Every structure is written in C-alpha cells, then in structure tokens.
Amino acid sequence: MRYRLIPAVMVVAFTVSASQSAHAQWAVYDGANHVENVLIAARTLQQIDNQITSLANQAQMLVNQGRNLASLPLSTLSTLQSTISQTTALLAQAQNIAYSVQSVEQQYQQSYTSLSSGMSDSALFSQAQTRWQNSVGGFEDALKLQARVVGNIPSDSSAMTQLVSASQSSAGALQAAQAGNQLLALQSRQLSDIQAELAANGRAADLERARQAANEAGAEAQYQHFSQYDAYVPQAVAIPSSGY
Known part of the structure; x- marks a missing residue:
C-alpha cells in the first residue's frame, strides 16, 4: 500500500x-x-x-x-573670334580710300569734287588716274572679302553640325543653353560677314559711280579750258628763196 x-x-x-x-x-x-x-x-x-x-x-x-550645371565640352568661340579678326583685318586693308568718315571726306574732296576749268591738263589727268585706281582697288577689295566669306562656309558648316549634335545630346539645361548660344554666335558672325561683303560691294560700286561722275565733270572742265583759247587765225608765211 x-x-x-x-x-x-x-x-x-x-x-x-x-x-x-x-x-x-x-x-x-x-x-x-x-x-x-x-x-x-x-x-x-x-x-x-x-x-x-x-x-x-x-x-x-x-x-x-x-x-x-555641367558645362558644354565643345566651344567654337575662339574660332569665331579668329574669323572675325581676319575679316576686320581685311577691311582695314582697304586700298586708297579707307572705311573712315574722315578719310572719305578728305580724299573724296581732293579727287572727285575739286575740278575746275582753271586746272591744267596734267592735274586733270592725275586726278582721273587716281579715281581709276580707287575704283580698281575697290573692286579688288570686294573680291578679296567675297573670297574670305566663301572660304568660311566649310568651317561654318562643320561648327554648326557639331553644335547641333552637342545640343541634341546635352546632359543638362546648361549644356543645351550653351550650345544654343554658340549657334547664335555663329549666326551673328555670318551676318557680320554678309554686312562686310555688302559694305565692300557698295564701296566698289559707289567709287565707280563717283569716278564716272567725276570724269564727266573733268571732261567739262577740259572743254571749258580748251574753249578759252582764241580761235586759230591763218597767217601768211614768207618762204625764203633758195637763190637758184
């Protein structure tokens, strides 16, 4: 139990x-x-x-x-500045009459408007030759500038292609804006080329028109100078005998 x-x-x-x-x-x-x-x-x-x-x-x-905020790695500013400097230097090489108001006033007064019947034939001829040289130089300057503008076309095309490509592939707003600004700068430089070419062509044409007008004034001065002489009066001439 x-x-x-x-x-x-x-x-x-x-x-x-x-x-x-x-x-x-x-x-x-x-x-x-x-x-x-x-x-x-x-x-x-x-x-x-x-x-x-x-x-x-x-x-x-x-x-x-x-x-x-990333900056655009491509910059065409130096190329544009170099091209503008070359065009400006070419304009500064203008022959005889430069792109200067003072120069135009002085030389135009000397060669195109100071014509009178009292000037000698040699002075009239010298001024006519100066005007002809100015016209020829003006046309030559215009041709040089046209050659420069045409020569800029390939480089402008390449720069435009690069800038458009950079703008389309930009990583941010700053790169796109910088590419757009450089495109505007390129267009501004092209417009300045056109302006310079128009100025050179206009200068050459104006010099030629001024030369033609001055030649007409010179011809009038020569006529007035010639008309001041007395008319020719025939006279008897005694011929000595030969003694034979």
Whole structure:
C-alpha cells in the first residue's frame, strides 16, 4: 500500500506543476500588446522606407542639378573670334580710300569734287588716274572679302553640325543653353560677314559711280579750258628763196 501511494502523489504533483506552468505562460503572453507592437514596427518600417525614398529622390535631384550645371565640352568661340579678326583685318586693308568718315571726306574732296576749268591738263589727268585706281582697288577689295566669306562656309558648316549634335545630346539645361548660344554666335558672325561683303560691294560700286561722275565733270572742265583759247587765225608765211 505504501508503494502504491507514491506514484499517485507524484502524478498529482506533476499535474499541479504542469497546470501552474501552463497558467504562468498564458499570463505572460498579451495578444493586444503583441498586435500593437507589430503595428508600431510596421509603421516604423514604413517611415524608414519613406526616408529611404526621400533620400533617393534628393540624390537624383542632386544628380540632375549636377547635369544641368555641367558645362558644354565643345566651344567654337575662339574660332569665331579668329574669323572675325581676319575679316576686320581685311577691311582695314582697304586700298586708297579707307572705311573712315574722315578719310572719305578728305580724299573724296581732293579727287572727285575739286575740278575746275582753271586746272591744267596734267592735274586733270592725275586726278582721273587716281579715281581709276580707287575704283580698281575697290573692286579688288570686294573680291578679296567675297573670297574670305566663301572660304568660311566649310568651317561654318562643320561648327554648326557639331553644335547641333552637342545640343541634341546635352546632359543638362546648361549644356543645351550653351550650345544654343554658340549657334547664335555663329549666326551673328555670318551676318557680320554678309554686312562686310555688302559694305565692300557698295564701296566698289559707289567709287565707280563717283569716278564716272567725276570724269564727266573733268571732261567739262577740259572743254571749258580748251574753249578759252582764241580761235586759230591763218597767217601768211614768207618762204625764203633758195637763190637758184
């Protein structure tokens, strides 16, 4: 009987102990608290994800700003300036009558308007020769400038192709704007070439017209100079005898 009671007591003790242990575990677990913790963790993860997205957007914005501020690697400014300098130097080499108001007034007065019947034939001829040289020089200057403008066409075409390609493949707004500005500068230089060519052609044509008008005035002066002489009066000439 003694040995039979011992297992029964042990079973009851084990049952009570297991019951107490199970009750203790159920008391520690709180479902509402667990759900709230899960929600807090989810919101925290969402905030972190939003922060990561915001940082990524800011990084992309900085990259875009860097592209927009990137300078265009292509520059045709030095070439344009060199071409303009060559055209300006060619205009400065104008023969006889330069592109200067003071020079035009002085030389035009000397060779084109100071004609009178009192001038000698040699003076009239000298002025006519000067006017002819001015006209020939003006046409030569115009031809030189036309050759310069035509010679600029291949380089202008190449520069335009490069600038258009750079504008289309630009990484940002600054590069596109710089390419557009250089295209405008190229067009401005081409317009200055056209202006210079028109000025040279107009100068040559005006010199020729002035020469023709001055030649007419010179012919009138020569006629007036010739008409001032008395008419020829025939006279008898005595021929000495030969003595034979």
